[in-house]
Amino acid sequence: NAGVTQTPKFRILKIGQSMTLQCTQDMNHNYMYWYRQDPGMGLKLIYYSVGAGITDKGEVPNGYNVSRSTTEDFPLRLELAAPSQTSVYFCASSIGNTIYFGEGSWLTVV
Amino acid sequence: TQLLEQSPQFLSIQEGENLTVYCNSSSVFSSLQWYRQEPGEGPVLLVTVVTGGEVKKLKRLTFQFGDARKDSSLHITAAQPGDTGLYLCAAKGGATNKLIFGTGTLLAVQP
Numbered sequence: 527n528a529g530v531t532q533t534p535k536f537r538i539l540k541i542g543q544s545m546t547l548q549c550t551q552d553m554n555h556n557y558m559y560w561y562r563q564d565p566g567m568g569l570k571l572i573y574y575s576v577g578a579g580i581t582d583k584g585e586v587p588n589g590y591n592v593s594r595s596t597t598e599d600f601p602l603r604l605e606l607a608a609p610s611q612t613s614v615y616f617c618a619s620s621i622g623n624t625i626y627f628g629e630g631s632w633l634t635v636v
Numbered sequence: 637t638q639l640l641e642q643s644p645q646f647l648s649i650q651e652g653e654n655l656t657v658y659c660n661s662s663s664v665f666s667s668l669q670w671y672r673q674e675p676g677e678g679p680v681l682l683v684t685v686v687t688g689g690e691v692k693k694l695k696r697l698t699f700q701f702g703d704a705r706k707d708s709s710l711h712i713t714a715a716q717p718g719d720t721g722l723y724l725c726a727a728k729g730g731a732t733n734k735l736i737f738g739t740g741t742l743l744a745v746q747p
Contacts, residue, residue, distance in 0.1 A: 559734070561737070566646075566722065566740065566742050567740050568640075568642070568724050568735070568737040568738050568739045568740035569679070569726075569737040570723065570738060571734060571735070571736060571737070574734050574735075582734070584734065585736070597699065616678055617681075618678075618735075620735065623667050623669065623684045623686070624681070625669075625681070625726075625735060627678035627679060628678065629677075629678060630676075630677070631679055
């Protein structure tokens with residue numbers, strides 16, 4: 527019963543490097559989300575998707591890109607990492623009013 | 637722009653005290669949820685409210701959805717150290733149905 531799986535769990539990046547946070551879900555949910563969370567704060571929506579082939583910007587999309595080629599996968603791409611992108615990233619999927627979160631990815635940009 | 641404002645942002649109280657956390661917006665939502673999050677973990681759903689004026693109780697926690705479905709409150713009676721955590725409201729509405737989270741309330745209950 528995997529649910530939402532995101533990798534890596536921890537990563538340190540140098541300024542200007544690029545990387546992809548992977549997210550996959552095995553529940554056949556149409557809705558998927560990427561959030562970032564700074565310490566002691568709420569989650570801010572980066573991008574979301576309502577189904578394969580469809581993505582849309584959330585509250586803080588700048589500096590990120592996503593794709594949704596399949597129902598299962600929703601990777602988040604950072605092209606030119608900046609210190610402001612140091613945060614915890616949560617992937618999630620939902621059906622109805624129930625949302626399922628991944629375990630989080632801790633990203634530090636130095 | 638944050639659509640969901642929570643207050644207070646931080647709250648430190650003694651065990652046994654009561655407290656209320658507020659979640660306010662200028663937008664109308666089809667549903668609103670409350671989550672609790674502990675350090676190093678993802679948010680855990682506490683409750684979902686969908687009807688204006690709705691009140692739900694979960695042991696010592698009472699949740700209320702405003703009549704106009706723009707705001708909500710979470711009241712904790714006789715707080716315990718185990719209630720310590722980050723409390724988040726979240727809501728979705730409109731055609732996109734995207735889920736937006738509030739600014740968060742960090743609660744510390746001292747024994």
